[in-house]
Amino acid sequence: MGWKLKKSVVMVGMMGAGKSAVGKATAQLLDVPFRDSDAEIEAAANMTIAEIFARDGEDFFRKKERQVIARLLEETPSILSTGGGAYMSEENRRLISDHGAALWLDADLDLLWNRVRHRDTRPLLRTADPRATLRDLYDRRVPIYRMAEIAVQSLPGLSVHEMAGRVVEALSEHQDLLEAA
Ligand SMILES: Nc1ncnc2c1ncn2[C@@H]1O[C@H](COP(=O)(O)OP(=O)(O)OP(=O)(O)O)[C@@H](O)[C@H]1O
Ligand SMILES: O=C(O)C1=C[C@@H](O)[C@@H](O)[C@H](O)C1
Numbered sequence: 001m002g003w004k005l006k007k008s009v010v011m012v013g014m015m016g017a018g019k020s021a022v023g024k025a026t027a028q029l030l031d032v033p034f035r036d037s038d039a040e041i042e043a044a045a046n047m048t049i050a051e052i053f054a055r056d057g058e059d060f061f062r063k064k065e066r067q068v069i070a071r072l073l074e075e076t077p078s079i080l081s082t083g084g085g086a087y088m089s090e091e092n093r094r095l096i097s098d099h100g101a102a103l104w105l106d107a108d109l110d111l112l113w114n115r116v117r118h119r120d121t122r123p124l125l126r127t128a129d130p131r132a133t134l135r136d137l138y139d140r141r142v143p144i145y146r147m148a149e150i151a152v153q154s155l156p157g158l159s160v161h162e163m164a165g166r167v168v169e170a171l172s173e174h175q176d177l178l179e180a181a
């Protein structure tokens with residue numbers, strides 16, 4: 001069976017939730033483009049996110065993130081993964097709901113920590129107690145992620161591909177977003 005994606009679906013959620021990995025697999029299942037705001041910003045600057053935070057600061061990064069999201073939402077419907085903080089901006093939330101829909105990948109704190117603990121690519125976790133920082137971000141952000149049009153729970157035993165299947169199933173319940181073709 002084929003699918004027709006009518007609007008862009010924007011993956012939101014905490015770092016480590018799987019927005020990039022599951023977003024890419026979902027785009028493959030639906031045969032639509034995959035975009036990733038973090039990757040776009042890195043490619044445009046020819047720097048890693050950690051380098052951009054260190055050299056230009058978080059405010060600069062957030063400005064670029066807003067510009068990239070606005071630009072990508074003008075394109076043909078895609079699966080667009082964002083950085084973990086993108087949905088915190090009211091302006092971004094408005095852009096997303098005007099042009100597409102947000103899908104929250106809802107993963108619990110233990111799962112997130114297990115995914116991010118071995119990596120040092122996330123500048124916001126470069127603190128004395130990164131687990132506490134992650135928990136603090138989690139507590140502050142979850143109430144905002146709940147505003148997303150769609151939520152899909154990340155279950156610890158599921159592969160990236162299985163999670164993408166759950167995402168497609170959730171999207172198929174929204175006829176304004178995804179139709180069987
Ligand atoms: N369902 C899954 N099963 C196994 N590993 C997964 C799953 N989802 C994601 N991962 C792995 O967890 C790590 C973090 O995932 P990913 O980079 O997709 O998160 P993210 O939400 O894009 O985070 P960020 O906000 O930092 O961009 C990656 O190594 C990814 O391959
Ligand atoms: O959660 C966040 O605020 C971030 C998550 C990453 O995807 C990057 O966008 C950056 O490290 C900031």
Ligand SMILES: [Mg+2]
Nearest residue numbers: 019020038081
């Ligand atoms: Mg990502």
